[in-house]
Amino acid sequence: MFTEIDTASLDEPVADGPLAKTWHAKERVRGRPVNEANGSCNTKTEWVEHVTRIRDAQDQAAFAELFQYFAPRIKAFLMKSGSDAAMSEECAQEVMATLWHKAHLFDPSRATVATWVFTIARNKRIDVLRKQRRPEPEDLGWGPEAEPEQLDVISLQQETAQLRNALSALPQAQRELIEKAYFGDLSHREIASQTGLPLGTIKSRIRLALDRLRHAMN
């Protein structure tokens, strides 16, 4: 797996593991420009376009592709968090249904689709496995005037791809600890030593996106 990640270029964000390989041929939507605004096919924002198609056109084909990629990963994630296979699959279906119903709330200048799916799956885990409420921060302004700039979207997606490469290049022991933290196997006190992640650029990028939203509100 490590060698596959090391050799994957940023232009192929989905070609990253045995699971993805199986469906690789289906993940490119041939003959349809992904970024219709400028007519180019920018695969860095491929999943973003899928969510936009669900939001604007209730596009079931786009949803099916997202489902094939993400639903097995959500199921695996929940199983590693201590849920059995049947419950994990049921929750994965609910997470994907939530993605459909929240497509209009996704902001690709602040998160990749994978990040967004992760947060929905995480909240499902807190709700179902830990049976507690999940307080979320106050919403920032939202509306047509806050539609993100395409350049901001591409930058954020690129920086997340770089973060992903950096994570895969970490020493295995550190990587495993980070995975444990996200699968819920470490308490907050055990997480203390897990910082030092390469977050500098993406943090600045998200901060810019937040500033833009604040500005749009005022």
Added chain:
Amino acid sequence: MSNKIKHHLTDDLLMAYAAGGLPEAFDLMVATHLSLCDHCRARAESFEAVGGCVLQDQDDSVSLSDGSLAATMALIANGAPIAKPARPGCSVLPAPLQDYVGGDVNAIQWRAIGMGVKQAILPTTREATARLLFIPAGAAVPDHSHNGMELTMVLQGAFSDEVDHFARGDVEIADEDLHHTPTADISEDCICLAVTDAPLKFNKLMPRLFQPFLRI
């Protein structure tokens, strides 16, 4: 809006919040601080990006049962778009706190705990305790130390202790090593959110006797 905040949350708390590993009371503290602090919100969202990478790059695969997509399409057909919750704009209590209080400061059910200090315990899971504290202008909370970790965030007014001065949005992080006597600024009554994963230890006899009653 967050330019004036000097005391922020730590990376390990933000990462634990992003990973979903905190007790509910700590989640409430983090969500409340992020509502006021774009600096920490950006840090928290970048830790969520790490979660997205971990989700994508799991090195084992599971398969879905037949008909899983069809079952999901049925869920979608039976549901409806999820709107953002209509939350009031930020006044004294940021929106996540208002969800627990049932309104803004006027809705807080205070209980006096002596010397003009009042508290209101918020309904969270029992692994950790979240409470609002009211300290009259100029008053002090008795000298105390902590068994575990205690986070205190100012919502109104300000307080000072042996460490520094803390104003709206600032978080003081106290552990076993800190003995302090927070004193509210004279200009305004101080309201704080305090979260702890263990009971406080007061350093004078009387307050300690009261601890079992007060749950502080």
